[in-house]
Amino acid sequence: AGSNPTATEPSRARFIEGKDYVVMERVRFLDRMGFDRPVEAFSLLFPKGWKTEGGIKWRGVQECRGEIVSPYLKASSPDGALTLEAFPVRSFGWTDDASLMQAMQTVAQQGGCRINQPFDARQYTEGFARQELGARASEIRNDDSRLPQFQQLDQQANDIARQFGNDSQQTTTITFGKLTWPDGTEGLMHVGVVNMILRRPDFLSGGVTTMTTTSVIQCTLIRFPAARQKEASDLLNTIMASHRTNPVWSAAKEKFLTELGQREHRQNMERIRLVGEQSKAYAQAQSAASDQRMRDWENRQASQDKSHKAFVQTIREVTTWKDGDSSVELTAGYDQAWSRGDGSYILSNSPSFDP
Numbered sequence: 001a002g003s004n005p006t007a008t009e010p011s012r013a014r015f016i017e018g019k020d021y022v023v024m025e026r027v028r029f030l031d032r033m034g035f036d037r038p039v040e041a042f043s044l045l046f047p048k049g050w051k052t053e054g055g056i057k058w059r060g061v062q063e064c065r066g067e068i069v070s071p072y073l074k075a076s077s078p079d080g081a082l083t084l085e086a087f088p089v090r091s092f093g094w095t096d097d098a099s100l101m102q103a104m105q106t107v108a109q110q111g112g113c114r115i116n117q118p119f120d121a122r123q124y125t126e127g128f129a130r131q132e133l134g135a136r137a138s139e140i141r142n143d144d145s146r147l148p149q150f151q152q153l154d155q156q157a158n159d160i161a162r163q164f165g166n167d168s169q170q171t172t173t174i175t176f177g178k179l180t181w182p183d184g185t186e187g188l189m190h191v192g193v194v195n196m197i198l199r200r201p202d203f204l205s206g207g208v209t210t211m212t213t214t215s216v217i218q219c220t221l222i223r224f225p226a227a228r229q230k231e232a233s234d235l236l237n238t239i240m241a242s243h244r245t246n247p248v249w250s251a252a253k254e255k256f257l258t259e260l261g262q263r264e265h266r267q268n269m270e271r272i273r274l275v276g277e278q279s280k281a282y283a284q285a286q287s288a289a290s291d292q293r294m295r296d297w298e299n300r301q302a303s304q305d306k307s308h309k310a311f312v313q314t315i316r317e318v319t320t321w322k323d324g325d326s327s328v329e330l331t332a333g334y335d336q337a338w339s340r341g342d343g344s345y346i347l348s349n350s351p352s353f354d355p
Helices: 098-109 121-132 147-163 226-241 247-316
Strands: 024-031 039-047 051-058 069-076 083-086 090-095 136-142 167-180 186-202 207-224 318-323 326-331 336-339 345-348
Touching (some): 039 069, 039 226, 090 098, 121 136, 121 167, 121 186, 147 167, 147 186, 167 207, 186 226
Antiparallel strands (some): 051 069, 069 083, 083 207, 090 207, 136 167, 167 186, 186 207, 336 345
8 A cells, every 4th residue: 555645744834034044154254455365364144145245454554553454344134124334443542741642643644543532432332323323322331241351351461561560551341332313223333442541751741641542443333224123133143243263364463463563673773773873973073073173272272372472572572482491582683592501692683693
């Protein structure tokens, strides 16, 4: 007897991808600028069918060092309703020293790090949303799940600074914030900010100079229709948790930055050495010039003394004659003079006179 498969097999439910389940695919982002060929820098999970673009941006070594290597990405859902963007890192500098601030402003105008007083993640979220996104930020809260990790990194950095005798303090803040736009769409923004405060003695004023570096290490935004907030929030958490950095790329990048720093340190030391040699040469030249000026002055004085003496002798109608190891002034107007050895002298103008 035969069997009827359609009668014995249970009916299979039909599930629809994108509605009943989501397929997450790992998308790999490349560094196309830093090496001789494209290299995977990092990867993230995105729902299947999402459009993605991004990678690594490199800036010139003479530009802002805190922004020299910066990841970025943009992504959108197939219907375009959900968009995600990770903005490049940003770095800012500040100091309470007026002359140093002027120099920093000049460097900033030439492509260096921007100038701004220190701020935390909450302040950056509010300002960035208002000034650059045209949105209003609210319900900003700490990312308690990741904050301990960064606090540990802060502690390690501060311990290392103390070992080298530096009076510096690193502090990281990381937050989530809700954004709303006039068109009714909403967003979630994840921001991480690191503040490094360095204090050093100011030997000129006798006080302390404070310098700060503020880096926005994380700024990721997902925008969505208000009705899809739960979906967008879950998706953002999933994407962020899936971040993987290629260790080979990371090691090569860190090696490059380390060698760059060491090379610049050597160049700075060589520059200091050359400046020292120039200062030494300048001091020697100044000393030689001073000595020459003194000799010139002495010679002028000797010449002036000789002229003055001749002038005085003329007025006094006397002439100086050499007498052995000594000299004697005798009546002027005679071409010849002889010492008699008894303290007396014979003067004559006659070339044939024989004393």
